[in-house]
Amino acid sequence: MPDIAGIINLRDVGGYANIRGQMVASGLLYRSGQLNVVSDAAQESLVRLGLSTVFDLRTAAECADLPDRLPAGVTVIHLDVLADAVTSVAAHLADLFENPVVADELLRSGKIREHYVNTYKNLIGSDAACEAYGQMFRQIATLEGPALFHCTAGKDRTGWAAAALLSLLGVPEQIVLEDYLLSSAPVLASFQPYLDDFAAKGGNPALLKPVFTVEPAYLATSMNEVQRQFGSIEEYFRTGLELSDDVTGQIRQRLLR
Numbered sequence: 001m002p003d004i005a006g007i008i009n010l011r012d013v014g015g016y017a018n019i020r021g022q023m024v025a026s027g028l029l030y031r032s033g034q035l036n037v038v039s040d041a042a043q044e045s046l047v048r049l050g051l052s053t054v055f056d057l058r059t060a061a062e063c064a065d066l067p068d069r070l071p072a073g074v075t076v077i078h079l080d081v082l083a084d085a086v087t088s089v090a091a092h093l094a095d096l097f098e099n100p101v102v103a104d105e106l107l108r109s110g111k112i113r114e115h116y117v118n119t120y121k122n123l124i125g126s127d128a129a130c131e132a133y134g135q136m137f138r139q140i141a142t143l144e145g146p147a148l149f150h151c152t153a154g155k156d157r158t159g160w161a162a163a164a165l166l167s168l169l170g171v172p173e174q175i176v177l178e179d180y181l182l183s184s185a186p187v188l189a190s191f192q193p194y195l196d197d198f199a200a201k202g203g204n205p206a207l208l209k210p211v212f213t214v215e216p217a218y219l220a221t222s223m224n225e226v227q228r229q230f231g232s233i234e235e236y237f238r239t240g241l242e243l244s245d246d247v248t249g250q251i252r253q254r255l256l257r
Contacts, residue, residue, distance in 0.1 A: 004045040008033030008190045009154035009183050013162055014255070016179070018170030022256045028146050029255065031162050033154035033190070034058070036066035047071045052145030055136045057081045057157045066152075077139070079132035081157045085122060113210045116156070120218045123160045124225040124240065133161060134241035141243075141250035153190070155183035155214050160222050167223075167233040168248060169256060177219060184213035 002010055010033075014026035030049065038046065053075045056068060059082055068076055123129045136149060151157040159180050166176045188195075191212050195205040230236040237243045 002030070002045070002049060004038070004042045006037045006039055006042050007035060009158075009186045011182070013165065016166060016171045016175055018256065019172055020170055022170070024166065024169055024171065025255050025257050029140065030146065030148040031154055031158050032148060032150040033158070033187070034062075034066055034152050035068040035070060035150060038069045043069070043071055049148075050146050051148055053077060053139070053143055053147040055079055055139075055147065055149040057132060057136075057149060057151045057161070059083070062152060077136075079135055081123065081129045081132045081151070083128035083132070084126055085119070085128070108207060116210060116218055117221050119156065120160065120221040121225050123157070124222055124236070125229060130240050130242070133164070134243060136161065137165070137237070137241060137251060138243060138247055141247045141254060143254075153183070153187045153212070155187050156218070159183055159214055159219070163219055163222070164233065164236070165251075168237055169252060177216060180219050181214060181216070188212050
């Protein structure tokens with residue numbers, strides 16, 4: 001697992017065995033959070049990953065506020081997963097810290113968790129999400145060289161992308177869940193200064209856990225929505241993301257060993 005200072009939640013998507021005994025190849029596809037504060041030393045580490053392409057799944061506003069900083073020669077493709085969302089906490093994490101009293105009330109109400117559950121439903125059925133994920137996976141099928149996909153914290157939009165891909169590749173459901181849950185610890189650690197400041201202003205940082213972690217129920221929501229709308233992960237890729245069997249076959253050929 002690569003460890004590059006300044007990059008949240010960076011890890012290799014590969015390294016897992018599927019139900020047929022094949023391995024998801026390492027060193028071809030990475031995932032992370034935002035890439036805006038990458039130091040010169042970190043830039044050198046990114047160069048060593050050999051990235052050819054970065055898929056930025058954030059909103060246009062997120063990209064404008066905190067643009068990626070990447071080595072020369074890396075192609076950045078912006079695919080806004082939440083383009084048709086009315087509002088999203090995932091795209092406005094920092095806003096929660098502006099008014100601890102209001103944030104406390106919102107967090108105690110349970111509406112944040114409800115919001116995330118609804119977001120994970122929309123990741124499956126919304127036109128923008130299907131278009132963005134479809135474009136990304138279509139290009140991953142034929143890319144030459146390693147690639148990386150990311151959002152802000154690398155846990156929700158990115159988390160579903162990784163879970164969907166690993167499921168398509170035949171990685172067991174429990175392993176997919178365990179991989180998904182790996183995002184909680186690094187994201188919490190990354191946002192600790194914000195949590196400390198929130199507490200200093202009178203907020204209760206414990207209430208922010210649903211915002212800065214991932215939960216099994218979130219991923220289960222997306223998986224259940226796949227079953228409800230499409231019947232299987234294969235049909236989600238085929239009908240929801242409009243990827244032909246030839247394209248998903250190319251993805252398997254490229255990423256399985």
